[in-house]
Amino acid sequence: MAAKSVTLKQVTKAYAGLGTKQPSNAVSDVNLVIEEGQFATLLGPSGCGKTTTLRMIAGFEDITSGEILFGEQPVNEIPPNKRDCTMVFQSYALFPHLNVWDNVAYGLKIKKFDQAVIREKVSRVLEIMNLNEYKERMPSQMSGGQQQRVALARALVMEPSVLLFDEPLSNLDAKLRIVMRDEIRRIQRTLGITAVYVTHDQSEAMYMSDVVIVMNKGRIEQIGTPQEIYQRPKTKFVADFIGSANFVEGKVVRVVEDRLEIDTPMGIMVAANHAEVTAGQQVALVIRPESAVVLKTANNNAVITKSVFMGQTQEYEIDFGGKMFQVTQHNPVAGSVFSTGEHVTLEFPEHSIQVVPA
Template sequence: MKEFKKVEIKNLTKIFISGKNKVKAVDNLDLTIEPGEFVCLLGPSGCGKTTMLRMLAGFEVPTTGNIFIGNKDVANLTPDKRDTAMVFQNYALFPHMNVFDNIAYGLKVQKRPKAEINERVEKILKLMKMDDFATRVPSQMSGGQQQRVSLARALIMNSGVLLFDEPLSNLDAKLRLHMRDEIRKLQKEVGITSIYVTHDQAEAMSLSDKVVIMKDGKIMQVGSPIEIYQRPNSEFVAKFIGRANILKAKLIPEDGNSATINIFGHEYPSKEDLNGKSKEVDIVVRPETIKFDKKTHEGTVLKSVFMGENHEYEIEVNGQIIEAVLSNPHGKDIKSVGERIGFTFDHEALHIIDNN
């Protein structure tokens, strides 16, 4: 059985030079990806995630740093000399070859025996549920089918690490959801170490064991989707993943190591250890955690939009604007723009960003 590889990135930097200008696309990164893990590199355009993936694949040479796949430093090796396979954004299929030959191409380059090639292609076609597509050419298939062929071509190489370069960005929304589920299911079944670049937050959250948030060539936070969403370490991460209110508040020490959070003059319990000191903090409040069954606070509705399964509000309170989401609004007291509305915060969902 194939041994899937651990990936370690150490002090990785990539500087692009254009005339007198230097652009540091990747800035001294360290990252460890365990064997069999599915990791998403997520961030805005220009954050360095694609450059990092291209260095892992061997399409870019690092300016400094190391890339270990297993125990081997591959930072300066060509793509064919490292134990990786890649699924591209544009599928990169040969238009004149049928599905069978597209999938078999890498094995033919390796001069594998014909019987082995046939056996492995038939096996991967069955795994991908594409037995009936073997004789079709790319022009006879949909975008989703072509992407499955591209994935099959990468999987058949039996590499230790599988790389994805925004593979679903060319598909329509419904097909993206379907293919997202297919990729995760396949990765779980095969168990291959996978590194996936995307700018789509929902994609990263649904696929990943671990999410790596990047900005300006640096890693901002690494964690599970739940950790990243519920416990962001900065305002950037909080706002990049989902929607977030960032509210000014004060932490006040209580007896022992406990504390309270004072928001809009009301105190909520906190588990924060303050060492006896009060301090100003920012609080992350997700819109869906705001409750309307209690009237601890009151504000004026600035926006009231029915979205079917949810009703979305913008509420002005003490000069701050809060986004709030009322789930399952059917039969509930819906407020219009200009009306007053009462609400409270779920203290269990309050997350502190300490900027001091």
């Protein structure tokens, strides 16, 4: 398999309006480069355009304007069955009347590969997917996880340059999802194939991806590694969608080298300057629950309104200056655990506060 990059240049998908309504854009002016061998995830809420984008890459949806390339080759005019990619669907889409071997071999037979080549390719992919012992089974005799592996094997046997996933794990239970996301990532890394994955599950995206593309209302909000998306969100939407966050509105009063001083309802707060903001600008401070520090001092400034033990963590709700903060304390047995009603001090280390435009 020779992996190819995937490039989208100003890609837009508009749907005709009904009656007097104007056409509406499902995807607007998307520019994106997914490098060879990368695992890229399109992430966002329902209706954000991620599945439409994936279907345009696959050729199942025509684009209204723009250009899509695999490597250096434009593919706008190439039909889905001629593009060098395959799709793994949410519904598995296995043929119920064919056994595992014949399901996996189906695409090769349609393309009229020699029988000896089909045997070699199918045997190899069944070995990779640990499916040899199931090759005579019918889909109805297999679990959801096994069927998903067959669907993945059927895609891989075609040796595509680009592998597309449309929420492939959404029909599986929570424990099996974890097993299958490991399996998909292992196979993708082993083969070095370019993968484009669609999900609305942020933990899945963070776990599996080299790069995450966060979409909102048909546009890309941010592209980055999982760490960049979580630790350096560029917009309030990204900060709110990825993980949990407390938001404090404020106004920048001073910019001093790599520090920002921000006037908030809780007084002046200091943040490391990772954002392109200027004095006088209205901003939102993003404070992750695990970033806040709870302790006892002589000048306690907050009150615990809820304290819940969750095993690995202690979850607090804390009233600080009339605003409620969600705070997570990891490994609570190693430190002090505070009870509902206790007066405490709530601190926010400046390096852990992110600043985004309000």
